[in-house]
Amino acid sequence: MSRRFLNSPAAYALGMFAMMVPSQAFSSFYSYYYVEKLGLGVGLATAARMVYLIWDAVNNPMAGYLSDRTDTRFGRRRPWIFASIPLFMLTFILVFSAPSGLGDTGLFVWFLTALILFESVATLLWVNYGALFPELFRGDRLRARASAVQQAYQIVAILIGTALTPIIYDAIGFGPMAVVYSFVFAGFMLWFALSVREDEGARREKPLPLVAAFRETLKNKPFWIFNLANSFAQTVNGLLASMIPFYAKYALGIPESQVAILMAAVFVSIIPLVAVWYWVVRKLGGLRSWRLALAVYGLSAIPLWFGQSLGGGIAAGIVVGFGMAGFLVTPAVLSGRIIDLDAEATGRRREGVYTAVAGFITRSSGLISALAFWIVGMIFGYVSGDDPGPHPETTFRVLISVVPLILLAISCGISLFMRDLDADAGAGRRPPVRKGAGVSSQTN
Numbered sequence: 001m002s003r004r005f006l007n008s009p010a011a012y013a014l015g016m017f018a019m020m021v022p023s024q025a026f027s028s029f030y031s032y033y034y035v036e037k038l039g040l041g042v043g044l045a046t047a048a049r050m051v052y053l054i055w056d057a058v059n060n061p062m063a064g065y066l067s068d069r070t071d072t073r074f075g076r077r078r079p080w081i082f083a084s085i086p087l088f089m090l091t092f093i094l095v096f097s098a099p100s101g102l103g104d105t106g107l108f109v110w111f112l113t114a115l116i117l118f119e120s121v122a123t124l125l126w127v128n129y130g131a132l133f134p135e136l137f138r139g140d141r142l143r144a145r146a147s148a149v150q151q152a153y154q155i156v157a158i159l160i161g162t163a164l165t166p167i168i169y170d171a172i173g174f175g176p177m178a179v180v181y182s183f184v185f186a187g188f189m190l191w192f193a194l195s196v197r198e199d200e201g202a203r204r205e206k207p208l209p210l211v212a213a214f215r216e217t218l219k220n221k222p223f224w225i226f227n228l229a230n231s232f233a234q235t236v237n238g239l240l241a242s243m244i245p246f247y248a249k250y251a252l253g254i255p256e257s258q259v260a261i262l263m264a265a266v267f268v269s270i271i272p273l274v275a276v277w278y279w280v281v282r283k284l285g286g287l288r289s290w291r292l293a294l295a296v297y298g299l300s301a302i303p304l305w306f307g308q309s310l311g312g313g314i315a316a317g318i319v320v321g322f323g324m325a326g327f328l329v330t331p332a333v334l335s336g337r338i339i340d341l342d343a344e345a346t347g348r349r350r351e352g353v354y355t356a357v358a359g360f361i362t363r364s365s366g367l368i369s370a371l372a373f374w375i376v377g378m379i380f381g382y383v384s385g386d387d388p389g390p391h392p393e394t395t396f397r398v399l400i401s402v403v404p405l406i407l408l409a410i411s412c413g414i415s416l417f418m419r420d421l422d423a424d425a426g427a428g429r430r431p432p433v434r435k436g437a438g439v440s441s442q443t444n
Contacts, residue, residue: 005195006195006196006197007136007195007196007197008195009137009145009146009149009150010149010153011192011195011196012132012133012136012137012146012149012150012192012196013146013149013150013152013153013154014153014188014189014191014192014195015081015129015188015189015192015193015196016129016150016151016153016154016157017153017154017156017157017188018157018184018185018186018187018188018189018191018192019122019125019126019129019157019185019189020153020154020157020158020161021157021160021161021181021184021185021188022088022092022161022178022181022182022184022185023122023161024157024158024160024161024162024241025161025162025165025177025178025181026092026095026118027238027241027242028161028162028165028241028242028244028245028263029165029166029169029174029242029245030095030096030115030242031045031242031373032242032245032246033096033098033174034098034107034111035384035385036245036246036384036385037174037385038098038107039107039384039385039386040104040107040108040111040384041104041383041384042373042374042377042382042383042384043374044104044107044108044111045111045370045373045374046370046371046373046374047108048108048111048112048115049115049367049370050367050370051112051116052112052115052116052119053367055116055120056119056123059120059123060123060127063080063123063124063127063128064127064131067080067127067128067131068131075197075198076128076131076198077128077129077131077132077198078128078193078196078198080124080125080127080128081124081125081128081129081189081193082193083124084121084124084125084128085185085186085189085190085193086186087121088118088121088122088125088182088185089182089183089185089186090182091114091117091118091120091121092118092178092181092182092185093175093178093179093182094114094117094118095114095115095118095178096174096175096177096178097174097175097178098110098111098114125189132196132198133146133150133332133335133336134335134336134339134340135198135199136196136199137336138340141282143332143333143336144278144281144282144286144329144332144333145278146332147278147281147329147332147333148274148275148277148278148329150332151270151274151325151328151329152271152274154328155267155270155271155274155325155328156271158241158267158270159263159264159267159268159271161181162241162244162260162263162264162266162267163260163261163263163264163267163268164260165177165260166245166256166257166259166260166263167260168180170256170257220338220342222338222341222418222419222421223338223342225414225415225417225418226331226334226335226338226418228414229294229411229412229414229415229418230331230411231368232368232407232408232410232411232414233294233297233327233407233408233411235368235369235372235407236297236301236327236404236407236408237324237327238369239369239372239373239399239400239403239404239407240266240301240320240324240400240404242369243396243399243400244259244262244263244266244400245259246392246395246396246399247304247307247313247396247397247399247400248262248313250388250392250393250395250396251307251393251396251397251400252307252308252309252310252312252313253309254309254310254313258310261310261314262310262313262314262317263317265313265314265315265317265318265321266317266318266320266321266324267321268321269317269318269321269322269325270321270322270324270325270328273321273322273325273326274325274328274329276322276325277289277293277325277326277328277329277330278329280292280293280326280330281329281330281333286330286333286334286337286421287334287418287420287421289326289330289333290330290331290333290334290415291412291415291416291418292326292330293323293326293327293329293330294326294327294408294411294412294415295408295412296322296323296326297320297323297324297326297327297404297408298323298404298405298407298408298409298411298412299323299405300319300320300321300322300323300324301320301323301400301401301404301405301408302401302405303315303316303319303320303401304316304317304320304397304400304401305397305400305401305402334418334421337421338421341421368407372399372403373399376395376398376399376403377389377395379395380392380394380395380398381395382395
């Protein structure tokens, strides 16, 4: 392996590609698989997400804390990543391998169990992967470039996980599809893990005690504003991906075989548009480009309401792809800066805790998405594929256009409370020492 490739943006992006292929297939098609294909009620699917979220509130932050405290010759993050690879493969296959004849209760139990196991292992992977970003890439320009490369790989993975998945499961079924994606994940994840090296100095820093670590994180006002805003935008990412198969069937009236074309329109368009948003970040900086991306993303969902055919859906999909590209590229710069300022304030780099708590906040977007599905379904009478109700077309037009517009308006509103972190740093503000905390911390 060349030294130039080691710790490069391309090497790091391999991990994103590896995780996003199965993760995108999961987020885009688990609802379709359980609700539309297997007949699980939307209410039961929502209840399963709520139970999982309670568990996620515990395991996500703890994963980050344990990662920060890990000290091995292989680093803090990589041992967790290596250990999680086979578990991720097994649990992903479990999600899409529900036995037939379970009944409503049995299917609910299977879905809940598979969901908890899969997303628990996914937590370990995402926390440790995400924690490497601010450590490997320092400075706004390098982070913007690394983020652009990472998101280009992510879009290719999203394209595979969305546009190719219907073709694969139509040909061989959901279970074999999960097996194929699991081996794709394992190959690229191992390539990534063998291509990065952690900072030796970072793992030798004495970590904060548990209570102090979370106290410092929870008192960080910019961190909370940033991640609350992102949680609503992240909901839109998941909602759009998971609603496209329903939107295609009920609103556009196209066959399942053409769903891949519609998804490709959205996600192929994002690949060149990532470069546009990289240029925007360089011109406007992290904060202003992030706010602009949220606003553009919200407006880009409007054309989806007016789609009437495959052609109209493709045109609307390209527009929403531009908005999604902005949200994929811009947050990484701000997130890394928040962690840098925390390291200056506490004297310790705590990427694991920050990534984990941020992960819980943004992963809670899955509950928002599930609740939106359930509420809109109740309003318009959609229960499941077996009982779509009298207005399924309106149900999915609202879910794919109106709900994203509302959520991103909320996200934009929250983002206005975010201050310019670089301006604060440039003004020479020094964080005071909190009595009894044992570390200094930035005043919010």
